[in-house]
Amino acid sequence: MKKSIENKSVKMRDVADHVGVSVATVSRALRNPEVVSEALRTKIAAAIESLGYLPDPAARALASTRSDVIGVILPSVTNNVFSAVMDGIYSAAEGTRYSVQLGYSRYAPLSEENLIRLFLRQRPTGLIVTGIDQTDAAKALLQEADCPVVQIMETGPAPHDRMIGFSHYQAARAATAHLIAQGYSQPGFLGARMDPRTQRRLQGFRDELRAHGIDEGRRVHSTTYPSSVTLGGHLLAQLMDAAPETDAIFCINDDLALGAMFEAQRRNLRIPQDLGICGFNDMEMMGAAEPSLTSVRTFRREMGAGAVQLILDALSDGARSDGNIVDLGFEIMPRHSTRRNS
Amino acid sequence: MKKSIENKSVKMRDVADHVGVSVATVSRALRNPEVVSEALRTKIAAAIESLGYLPDPAARALASTRSDVIGVILPSVTNNVFSAVMDGIYSAAEGTRYSVQLGYSRYAPLSEENLIRLFLRQRPTGLIVTGIDQTDAAKALLQEADCPVVQIMETGPAPHDRMIGFSHYQAARAATAHLIAQGYSQPGFLGARMDPRTQRRLQGFRDELRAHGIDEGRRVHSTTYPSSVTLGGHLLAQLMDAAPETDAIFCINDDLALGAMFEAQRRNLRIPQDLGICGFNDMEMMGAAEPSLTSVRTFRREMGAGAVQLILDALSDGARSDGNIVDLGFEIMPRHSTRRNS
DNA sequence: AGAGTTAATGTAAGCGGTTACATTCGTCAA
DNA sequence: TTGACGAATGTAACCGCTTACATTAACTCT
Numbered sequence: 206m207k208k209s210i211e212n213k214s215v216k217m218r219d220v221a222d223h224v225g226v227s228v229a230t231v232s233r234a235l236r237n238p239e240v241v242s243e244a245l246r247t248k249i250a251a252a253i254e255s256l257g258y259l260p261d262p263a264a265r266a267l268a269s270t271r272s273d274v275i276g277v278i279l280p281s282v283t284n285n286v287f288s289a290v291m292d293g294i295y296s297a298a299e300g301t302r303y304s305v306q307l308g309y310s311r312y313a314p315l316s317e318e319n320l321i322r323l324f325l326r327q328r329p330t331g332l333i334v335t336g337i338d339q340t341d342a343a344k345a346l347l348q349e350a351d352c353p354v355v356q357i358m359e360t361g362p363a364p365h366d367r368m369i370g371f372s373h374y375q376a377a378r379a380a381t382a383h384l385i386a387q388g389y390s391q392p393g394f395l396g397a398r399m400d401p402r403t404q405r406r407l408q409g410f411r412d413e414l415r416a417h418g419i420d421e422g423r424r425v426h427s428t429t430y431p432s433s434v435t436l437g438g439h440l441l442a443q444l445m446d447a448a449p450e451t452d453a454i455f456c457i458n459d460d461l462a463l464g465a466m467f468e469a470q471r472r473n474l475r476i477p478q479d480l481g482i483c484g485f486n487d488m489e490m491m492g493a494a495e496p497s498l499t500s501v502r503t504f505r506r507e508m509g510a511g512a513v514q515l516i517l518d519a520l521s522d523g524a525r526s527d528g529n530i531v532d533l534g535f536e537i538m539p540r541h542s543t544r545r546n547s
Numbered sequence: 548m549k550k551s552i553e554n555k556s557v558k559m560r561d562v563a564d565h566v567g568v569s570v571a572t573v574s575r576a577l578r579n580p581e582v583v584s585e586a587l588r589t590k591i592a593a594a595i596e597s598l599g600y601l602p603d604p605a606a607r608a609l610a611s612t613r614s615d616v617i618g619v620i621l622p623s624v625t626n627n628v629f630s631a632v633m634d635g636i637y638s639a640a641e642g643t644r645y646s647v648q649l650g651y652s653r654y655a656p657l658s659e660e661n662l663i664r665l666f667l668r669q670r671p672t673g674l675i676v677t678g679i680d681q682t683d684a685a686k687a688l689l690q691e692a693d694c695p696v697v698q699i700m701e702t703g704p705a706p707h708d709r710m711i712g713f714s715h716y717q718a719a720r721a722a723t724a725h726l727i728a729q730g731y732s733q734p735g736f737l738g739a740r741m742d743p744r745t746q747r748r749l750q751g752f753r754d755e756l757r758a759h760g761i762d763e764g765r766r767v768h769s770t771t772y773p774s775s776v777t778l779g780g781h782l783l784a785q786l787m788d789a790a791p792e793t794d795a796i797f798c799i800n801d802d803l804a805l806g807a808m809f810e811a812q813r814r815n816l817r818i819p820q821d822l823g824i825c826g827f828n829d830m831e832m833m834g835a836a837e838p839s840l841t842s843v844r845t846f847r848r849e850m851g852a853g854a855v856q857l858i859l860d861a862l863s864d865g866a867r868s869d870g871n872i873v874d875l876g877f878e879i880m881p882r883h884s885t886r887r888n889s
Numbered sequence: 890a891g892a893g894t895t896a897a898t899g900t901a902a903g904c905g906g907t908t909a910c911a912t913t914c915g916t917c918a919a
Numbered sequence: 920t921t922g923a924c925g926a927a928t929g930t931a932a933c934c935g936c937t938t939a940c941a942t943t944a945a946c947t948c949t
Contacts, residue, residue, distance in 0.1 A: 264904070
């Protein structure tokens with residue numbers, strides 16, 4: 206594999222000259238191999254290899270009015286939940302000609318709107334956005350976008366185009382139902398960074414309580430602060446002070462659950478006898494904790510990979526088969542922290 | 548703020564016509580405002596606003612032979628350590644005209660080399676790469692790169708250009724010294740995903756033991772598997788079975804430390820009396836855990852933000868002030884898990 | 890007043906690909 | 920033999936900006 210030393214800036218022109226054809230033929234060999242004769246195709250491939258030619262994405266994008274990037278807009282960099290999604294996205298994009306461009310909205314709808322505008326300007330191959338709570342302007346932009354758009358993390362009515370996720374409402378109801386089934390009669394709720402998505406989880410919690418005729422009392426504690434393990438401890442402390450009758454908690458995510466567990470230990474509350482704990486997302490540590498912690502497993506990596514696949518499908522289908530919703534569901538992972546009934 | 552409905556594809560041409568100037572003037576108003584008259588500048592700004600014009604990055608990159616992207620190559624998507632770095636990078640890039648392009652090498656040097664090649668093809672404004680263990684080919688590419696290159700996460704000799712990080716070796720020595728100072732005489736080592744960077748931490752651990760005349764015995768346990776909380780538990784189990792005299796552990800990262808803590812609890816080992824635990828990175832949960840866990844704090848967000856700043860500096864400096872190394876240091880955060888001496 | 894500056898703007902040639910259209914050439918049916 | 924046709928390749932315009940160079944107008948200076 207002798208690569209040219211001088212591959213500083215090999216252009217298509219150089220490859221063409223090397224083979225003795227026009228640049229158009231080289232371009233075709235790359236984009237529509239089937240229209241180029243077998244003989245030339247192999248010669249061109251060899252020249253590309255030996256010269257170490259790599260196409261200039263900017264020139265490509267400009268000429269073809271379409272860039273080979275898949276735009277992804279997520280609310281947070283640091284949140285583990287989204288790193289798993291990213292992992293799925295990058296894995297699925299690997300090996301394709303598409304590259305991923307990431308943007309972070311920091312949970313700010315307006316910032317998300319601007320990112321959408323910015324990304325659309327690049328005429329991306331596809332766009333992946335998080336959730337269903339865009340601003341009206343953003344919705345309009347997505348509606349008019351001339352590329353596949355996939356909404357991830359949630360399912361819901363009227364997707365812009367395609368959608369892959371699960372129902373946060375149903376997941377929360379199921380988790381709450383699990384607590385009740387385990388014999389807990391006074392479940393509480395711990396939430397942080399209450400955005401529309403987590404609000405739907407709260408709604409699921411409430412509706413499930415109501416379905417069992419349980420009053421929520423003063424057992425719902427949440428804050429708009431970003432979630433953390435420390436915060437989980439604080440929230441549990443608040444909750445127990447305000448509502449000592451609480452015998453179980455459903456936490457909006459696993460960090461809060463872990464923090465609550467530590468706080469429970471500090472307070473000498475026995476888990477699961479005195480306090481049942483259920484988290485959300487089922488991150489790896491949940492099974493490893495002592496005691497192991499019940500959580501709602503969600504398929505984050507699959508969501509990311511699936512979103513990319515949906516875009517690739519849309520590209521080949523051509524036909525915009527609207528209303529394409531993929532529900533990945535969720536799974537309650539019962540562990541020691543809620544095992545009161547066995 | 549009445550945005551045009553038809554901002555589908557407003558180009559510079561449209562802005563120019565709207566104001567009654569040539570596109571060159573509009574372009575200059577955007578890139579070198581100081582050479583355009585005050586009057587035109589404001590008119591142009593107004594037109595841009597009212598038409599909702601956004602420049603086409605591909606065209607810009609092609610014409611200027613320089614794209615406004617900062618390339619970043621990290622080994623892992625999911626590792627928390629790097630999400631903090633990314634957070635710093637994105638924050639620092641926000642508000643500038645530069646956008647971030649991320650690539651993941653999955654800890655594979657060859658994959659990193661390809662990414663470098665790919666990124667360089669875009670003639671980026673700057674490049675951020677992780678660590679100092681590139682392949683020879685990759686090193687050559689970086690050396691010839693015609694943009695600032697910043698190596699992050701580590702300090703060391705002979706940076707390609709600039710460098711921001713800390714000494715993993717020194718940090719590990721300091722952590723080990725802390726354990727010894729707390730009266731632990733048989734410290735062990737838990738490692739996972741042993742790459743060159745973590746190898747240097749192991750070296751620090753060993754040298755510090757030697758400096759105190761302590762034999763490492765059979766107390767160094769590590770694996771090439773990716774790190775996880777679960778794995779931390781397994782490793783501690785292995786370690787205690789192989790070397791029951793162990794009275795403290797230095798873990799390559801906080802996940803392992805947390806897992807080890809849970810395993811210690813399962814084994815009824817008292818922390819910190821029977822077993823001292825020290826992690827690495829000081830993630831948020833360390834202080835919130837029960838018992839709270841000692842760790843080595845590293846400045847990851849600052850590393851990311853600092854790297855971007857170094858690039859911006861290099862751009863304005865012009866002069867390649869070689870050998871520019873920023874050592875952010877580290878800090879031992881003593882907590883309950885190693886508090887035997889007080 | 891005339892020449893020389895300087896500041897502000899316009900003109901037009903690219904940047905490196907893509908692609909519609911033109912051209913060439915061999916094949917085949919009439 | 921000849922024209923039609925299809926496959927393979929070439930020609931050249933164009934994608935939306937940037938920028939070197941040319942041009943013009945307004946001053947400054949002797």
